[in-house]
Amino acid sequence: MAKVRFDGVRKVYDNGQVAVHGASFDIEDGELMVLVGPSGCGKSTLLRMVAGLEEISAGTLSIGDRVVNDVAPKDRDIAMVFQNYALYPHMTVAENLAFGLKLRGHGKAEVQRRVQGAAEALGLAAMLDKLPRAMSGGQRQRVALGRALVREPSVFLLDEPLSNLDAKLRHSVRAEIAQLHRKLGTTMIYVTHDQVEAMTLGQRIVVLDEGRVQQIDTPMALYQRPANLFVAGFLGSPAMNMLRGRLKSSSVDGLALELADGPLLPLGGLTLSPGWFGTEIVVGVRPEHLQPSEAVGHFSAVVEGVEPVGNEIFVNLRHGAQPLVMRVAPQPLPAPGERVGVAVTPAALHFFDAGTGQRLEWVPG
Incomplete structure (x- = not known):
């Protein structure tokens, strides 16, 4: 587990577009922090900078006690879950879960231990021999979560992981993610445009608009005392x-x-x-x-x-x-x-x- 710190982090693309304007905030060790806002607000850019998939134009980003601005993604001790499951269709659940561990040179016994632990945590133990095509969307998303879980990273990054699921599945998988976080106590950064996901999952929420942090607080504090008109109008359904x-x-x-x-x-x-x-x-x-x-x-x-x-x-x-x-x-x-x-x-x-x-x-x- 690790604390994540943004200190004046800024992202400017080559065409001059500013995606993130000097973000400064901390995500505490073991916290589930949600980044929420409309499309183009900078939330996924922030997540990709933590992952090392986007270069930081200015400021510093720290994971634990280490500044990671110039650290390669593979050396950051993070695991990322994307909105598309990106499972290998010809591999079983067990093989999908084990693949990354084998690439990193873990021994057979260690791979088996981690795969079994992730499968049990996510209710996949009876599905280890199945191929992805024989599974529902919710089950495939759990496999994607499991593939991150077996890494035993310091920080989990989740980029709109439920956006491809229907409403009923979103509710059940959302509950599983919350339960998983309570069980593991691992630092999680969760990106979504869905205010319901943000309000039900986040211990704290970062509300973003046009690359700027509008407010950071607990879900109910944001709802009851919005800092500005944007936050007031964005959170709540129907809107204020x-x-x-x-x-x-x-x-x-x-x-x-x-x-x-x-x-x-x-x-x-x-x-x-x-x-x-x-x-x-x-x-x-x-x-x-x-x-x-x-x-x-x-x-x-x-x-x-x-x-x-x-x-x-x-x-x-x-x-x-x-x-x-x-x-x-x-x-x-x-x-x-x-x-x-x-x-x-x-x-x-x-x-x-x-x-x-x-x-x-x-x-x-």
Whole structure:
């Protein structure tokens, strides 16, 4: 096991494109860290730099106590799992697992020990004589994980390993990866564009956009206190409602947001910085923090669609020109085209600077 440290790591391609802008953060020994963000954000580039498959333009990258900028991939004590399984089709599971070990000159007894250990850890012990074509996608991905596992590396690198699996298999293999990490306690760096994978797997998450680190924290801290508009909008499904307007306050109505098209949206009784009033601001509210209510002081919205998804319902609303999504427990709701009263949970609101997109801190009062 080993700690991984990025210190001002930068990647610039020959055409001048900057893929990573000075990333600096640590991945602790034994931690499962997830790198997440949209396509082209730099997450796979960071992983490939750890693997030694991309040169580092500036900064230093350390694995353990050793700077590895100029260390060959084979000498970094890492193992990588790609999104395509890359199994040898003519080899059995046992042969696929053993192949890399034999190339490195390990003895027969050591190879057998490691192969058997990986097979048992991943539930492959009964499949060692099978060829990849006789296995499901989830089983083949487990073999790919096993091929990395037998290396007994200091750091595991996983590059979107579940992207080729269907939703049901993604869930089961994701659980297996989490269980494997708990069992091994090995440092793992996991790259994905899927926020569900990130939130369920990561002990901490690095959120990236356009080659820049936006925020690093635990999954729930990111969800509950996003540092900026990008993080707030990226994490959460359905996405956070973003309301742009100007804050107003009165002794009668309490705090309200005057939306761009005119209507006021009551936000409840809050104590906020006077400096926020009269200037453009973005208020974020998660769909679960909007709930049906006919109480005085709440607002009404037109129902545009109702999406039952089993244990909850997503309600698409419109307040003036502002679209909103409300997440509720199963219950009778007005039909599309009808109006529904909506209450906001004041203490759960998020406030962002409309110009910089940065979070504005406040204490619920």
